Every structure is written in structure tokens, then in C-alpha cells.
Amino acid sequence: MDTTAPDSGTTSAGLPADTDAAVRIRGLRKAYGDVVAVDGIDLDIARGETFALLGPNGAGKSTTVEILEGYRLRSAGEVSVLGIDPAHGDLDWKARLGIVLQSATESGVYTVREQLTHLAGFYPDPRDVDEVIAAVGLVAKARTRVSKLSGGQRRRVDVALGIIGRPELLFLDEPTTGFDPEARREFWKLIRGLKAEGTTILLTTHYLDEAAQLGDRAGIILGGRLLDVGLVDELGGASARVPIVRWRESDGTPHEARTERPAEFVASVVARHGGEPDALEVIRPSLEDIYLQLVHSAGAEAHDDEEALA
Numbered sequence: 001m002d003t004t005a006p007d008s009g010t011t012s013a014g015l016p017a018d019t020d021a022a023v024r025i026r027g028l029r030k031a032y033g034d035v036v037a038v039d040g041i042d043l044d045i046a047r048g049e050t051f052a053l054l055g056p057n058g059a060g061k062s063t064t065v066e067i068l069e070g071y072r073l074r075s076a077g078e079v080s081v082l083g084i085d086p087a088h089g090d091l092d093w094k095a096r097l098g099i100v101l102q103s104a105t106e107s108g109v110y111t112v113r114e115q116l117t118h119l120a121g122f123y124p125d126p127r128d129v130d131e132v133i134a135a136v137g138l139v140a141k142a143r144t145r146v147s148k149l150s151g152g153q154r155r156r157v158d159v160a161l162g163i164i165g166r167p168e169l170l171f172l173d174e175p176t177t178g179f180d181p182e183a184r185r186e187f188w189k190l191i192r193g194l195k196a197e198g199t200t201i202l203l204t205t206h207y208l209d210e211a212a213q214l215g216d217r218a219g220i221i222l223g224g225r226l227l228d229v230g231l232v233d234e235l236g237g238a239s240a241r242v243p244i245v246r247w248r249e250s251d252g253t254p255h256e257a258r259t260e261r262p263a264e265f266v267a268s269v270v271a272r273h274g275g276e277p278d279a280l281e282v283i284r285p286s287l288e289d290i291y292l293q294l295v296h297s298a299g300a301e302a303h304d305d306e307e308a309l310a
């Protein structure tokens with residue numbers, strides 16, 4: 001499986017300066033005592049790309065992302081983020097990153113505007129505070145203390161804090177948790193705008209529709225390993241995307257068939273029924289369907305291997 005971005009060269013030794021790659025990861029491993037959280041990941045993320053890192057709870061997403069952000073030290077492997085090893089990233093390097101962590105903002109005594117103005121002061125070329133407040137939909141709350149905001153509104157403050165410094169690379173760790181559906185769509189618009197400006201984005205999310213909406217490519221991580229990486233529209237390969245026809249027989253039994261020729265198949269079901277079958281639908285598997293399929297079959301394989309060893 002090729003997990004590297006299509007336009008970046010690979011090397012066997014070291015991590016040469018690669019102007020196209022915002023993130024380069026080779027053989028990344030992280031163990032917490034006996035727990036191996038990340039178990040040999042290779043991945044490139046190209047500049048300007050939006051990459052969605054997906055996987056179940058405990059798969060190793062946050063550990064990987066925190067190593068890239070310089071918050072955690074790796075056990076082994078090589079990593080380069082904007083050309084710098086995050087284990088040795090200085091303040092200039094940090095100023096080029098935007099980070100929206102999983103946990104929400106705590107500094108509740110300041111207003112939204114005060115907090116953003118304060119943080120903007122640390123960056124060489126920050127965005128306009130009021131523009132950012134408008135972009136995250138908090139104009140009406142700009143003078144409100146963060147402690148008085150709802151959970152979803154605080155999350156919007158987190159996103160605002162993550163983008164105020166005009167980052168080259170933005171890390172979004174489950175950014176829309178707690179957002180109402182309209183706010184999520186507004187957030188997607190904001191992210192598309194950042195992408196259009198050339199921002200590289202690494203997104204982790206449990207909302208597969210969000211990954212499908214925003215991601216150019218996605219990777220599925222399970223047990224600390226990358227199970228699959230590809231263009232969002234191609235993940236899982238062609239076989240995972242074969243249309244599904246569902247209908248109910250006259251005795252009420254539900255049926256499902258996968259076919260490359262759904263129209264022909266439906267015609268045969270209609271002919272057999274002598275009319276419209278109950279609850280007929282033709283669907284193309286969504287990213288969520290494909291994700292669940294991949295994660296379940298990898299889980300089943302791991303279980304079979306364990307049984308064979310027992």
C-alpha cells in the first residue's frame with residue numbers, strides 16, 4: 001500500500017527537505033510502557049492538502065497528531081513537519097502551526113474578543129480578530145466571557161484560537177464535537193476557505209460525513225497501524241463502492257444485493273414481483289459504510305489470527 005502523497009518522492013535514508021510535503025512520517029512508533037499506541041506509520045501529507053485521519057477510539061490518532069504537534073516524543077521513527085523535526089521545533093516553527101486540541105478552552109474569565117486579541121499578539125502575521133470572530137459565528141458573543149458560552153460555542157472559540165495566527169498547517173482534532181448541524185456546515189465553509197488560501201489541514205474526526213466533505217485524502221488507523229490510505233472517493237478500492245440494492249420480499253423478509261448493474265438488477269426484482277417491491281432502495285456506500293466495512297473486516301482478521309495462535 002502506498003501511503004505517501006502522489007507527488008512526493010520517497011527516500012530510504014533520513015528525511016530530506018521536501019518542499020511539497022507539509023508532513024513526512026516514516027516508521028513512526030510510540031509506546032506507553034507496554035501499550036503500543038502507534039506501530040510503524042509511514043505517511044506524507046502534501047502542502048495544501050486536507051487529510052482526514054480516521055479510526056475508532058484508542059486507534060492512535062491523537063498520539064500521532066500530538067507527536068506531529070511536538071507535544072509528545074516518539075519512541076522511534078522519523079518525522080518532519082514543515083521541514084522541522086517536531087521534537088526540536090522552536091517558537092518560530094510553532095507560530096506556523098494552528099492547533100485545535102480535543103479538549104475545550106479553559107480560560108473562562110476573558111471575553112471571546114480579549115482571548116483572541118491576546119493570542120493574536122504572539123503571531124507575526126495574525127488574522128484580523130473581528131474577521132475570525134465573524135468566521136466562527138460568534139459576533140453576538142464577542143464581548144461574552146468564555147465561561148458563559150455553551151459547549152458548542154466554546155468549541156468555536158477553540159477553532160478561532162487555532163486559526164488566528166494564520167497557520168500554514170492546521171491540526172483539527174475532532175473540531176466539531178458539540179456543534180449543532182448548522183454550525184457544522186458553517187465550519188465546513190470556513191475550512192474550505194482556509195484550504196482555498198493554501199492552508200494544509202490535518203483533521204481527525206469521528207464524523208465520516210465531515211471527512212467526506214472536507215478531505216482530499218483520508219487514512220484509517222487501527223491498532224496503531226494505517227489500514228488504508230487514499231483519495232476520499234477511492235478509499236477501500238472499487239469493490240467497496242459497488243452499489244447496494246435493498247428491498248423487501250412479499251413475505252416481509254429484507255434482502256440486499258451488491259451489483260455493478262443496479263438498474264438491470266432492480267428490473268429483474270420488479271419483474272419477479274410483478275410490480276413495485278416494498279422498501280426498494282439503491283444506494284452507493286458512503287464513506288461511513290466503507291469505513292465500517294474496513295474496520296470490521298480488519299478486526300475480524302485480527303481475531304482470527306489470535307485464535308490461530310492460541
Ligand SMILES: Nc1ncnc2c1ncn2[C@@H]1O[C@H](COP(=O)(O)OP(=O)(O)OP(=O)(O)O)[C@@H](O)[C@H]1O
Pocket residue numbers: 032035036037055056057058059060061062063064
Ligand atoms: N498518556 C498515555 N499513557 C498510556 N497510554 C496512553 C496514553 N495516551 C494514550 N494511550 C493509549 O494509547 C492508545 C492510543 O490512544 P490515542 O489517544 O492515540 O487514540 P485515539 O485514536 O486518538 O482515540 P480517540 O478517538 O478515543 O481520541 C490507547 O490504547 C490509549 O489507551
